[in-house]
Amino acid sequence: MTINSTVIAGYQALSDIGYLLQNHRHVLLVTDKNIVGIPAVQTLIQQIGSRATLSIVDSVPPEPSQHDVAAIVASLPGKKVDMVAGVGGGSVLDVAKLLSVLCVEDAPSLEALLAGEKPLRRTASLLIPTTAGTGSEATPNAILAIPEKETKVGIISPVMLPDYVVLAPELTTSMPAHIASSTGIDALCHLIECFTATVANPVSDNYALIGMKKLFASLEKTIAEPDNLAARLDMLWASYYGGAAIAHAGTHLVHAMSYPLGGKYHLPHGVANAILLAPCMRFVRPAAVSKFAQAYDLLPDADASLSEEAKSVALVDYFAALVKRLKLPASLDELGINAEHLPYLVEAALDVQRLMKNVPCAVSADDVREVYLTLFPTLNH
Template sequence: MNIFTTVLSGDIDQISDITLSHQDILLATDPNVRGLPQVEQLIARLRESCDHLTVIDDLPAEPREEDVLRLIQQLPATINFVIGVGGGSVLDVSKLIAVFGKAEHSARVERFKQLLTGEKPTERAELLLIPTTAGTGAEATPNAIVAIPERATKVGIISPVLLPDYVLLAPELTTSMPAHITASTSVDALCHLIECFTASVSNPIGDNYALIGMQKFFANIEKVITSPDNLLVRLNLLWASYFGGASISHSGTHLVHALSYPLGGKFRIPHGLANSLLLVPCMKFICKPCQEKMAQVYDLLPDADPSLAEEKKAQAVIDYLESLVAQLGLPTRLNDIGIEASQLPELARSAMEVKRLIANSPVPVTEQEVLSIYNSICE
């Protein structure tokens, strides 16, 4: 297990040299990604080059505790090397598979339960992550997120051990995404960047990653909609997403993610979609106390006016975010995704239980204020 992650960008063929020396390889993905021609070709090459290849291609979105428990029963006794190809859910589960690969077969279920209660993984099999969405940045984070429906939330298993040995940013794998998936996952990347930049735990290292990532995001997000086959644009958004994950590793997200966790944990709303709903109202909530940093965000926008006063720059960021979500065609109301006003008090209570993220808020927040944020996007 390496101390540092090696990041490659470009064609998927680059992974051949990485995998040739491994005998027992497990590739994890989902049904949609499995059907991509590049992934089918990758699987064919792996079958020729390694002693034994296991392919698990039914990983679900927003994985729940029961999903991971079921997966554990399918795993082979020996796993030397894990390859995760997919969106954030696939990459998170691939991290856990790599941990289980270093546990005795009979002890894997118990090991998973220990991780859910706060124990940290200490070792794993070698790990290569290949994101197929430019959004979660999971390939750059030490996190694996699992939904716990009965608690209407998600649990983060967090340890530097979960950082992969290798990452491949292959833009051709993102071109098959429908436009609405490209939109929501891209906004997820922006949430990581702007939340980490404004978090109470922000720091110069995380801020540097966030600023680089936001510059790449703002310069490319509109281009990916008008020119979806432009591989350079898609690569730049993959880098923006990667820097978002790197920001999380050094800082942390806060209100957007804390409030989105119950939407995913209880209602299985896709993570990027939940975040895109909450981005604007949460940024409005912190805009004034974070005015200086919001002004720095404004200066990264393509048409920024450097002569604007700091207060106007901060407000202009909110205006930009509202316009962007609308331009991307993403829903802006909880009612649009089937959430009713009567369910909001439970969501607010559950959000406040995500203490790890609530603590990162740049301003203290009460349950009533969280409820008000939900109410602001519910009619």
């Protein structure tokens, strides 16, 4: 899959994108209530409004469902939209990508997309992330919650890859520390899962290695130094590289097992991934020792004298310690979630076959159950 997006990156990059809008008459800006008031976003709104007719959708909720997107589509203006601009976190960018293929003439319905029909074209699109984690601006995926099934579904098509991406670090400074932490762990999951997936390849490996190096050096720095724009730009790049790795490979066990947690308990995606990161990587480590050792070597304080086996174990230990240092939950117990839904969780995770087939080792229902059980340390098993 080829990513042809033009990427514009750096401090105040938003102030220099007016030329991208010069051939567009009606722009649809997609965002949420928290983002629309940010000064840099207000400046962007003024830029667009001075050049084109502007419609704004600022009602995208966290973890949107197909019903949320259907309601947004129903509310769209009748005038033809020729560019969709998404400004926000992964949920906003996913919805913007969907709207870019739903706003063209003879577009498939949302129901058809969910059933597997592929879009053939889209409007022009511009994606501007305000969190450093999902990498949605570089993936062909849009993830929607399906409340009736208590899970999530991915709509996937290279047609949804955007024309333009802007990485502006000042937009991420308003993220609370717990959001920066959980979205950062989401990026890490993308990178290490794609790097170790059965479908990994030299292109995705290159993205994953560059992204992990930037993330290991910058994630905790962005938490300790919220105004460090260089570190925040590195995290935006790490997130982008994670998305690009997904576009060329794919995630696996962490994401397959986190989807039911988001669907059933409505856990934020990054938090669900953080809880699962170390347990899932501990399970797959024996099948990916060499890859884990390569990732370990990217850590700022890596011990080059260790064997590959020792490095692979140390990487999993690092993941567990990182989640703890970032003050993210390490178990479902501490979130007040009990184990009565284990049978459902196991079945729902195994049902995410597009991701399970990427796991670098065989995975049985018992294996999935054992990994979930580690999230309930107070449970006697």
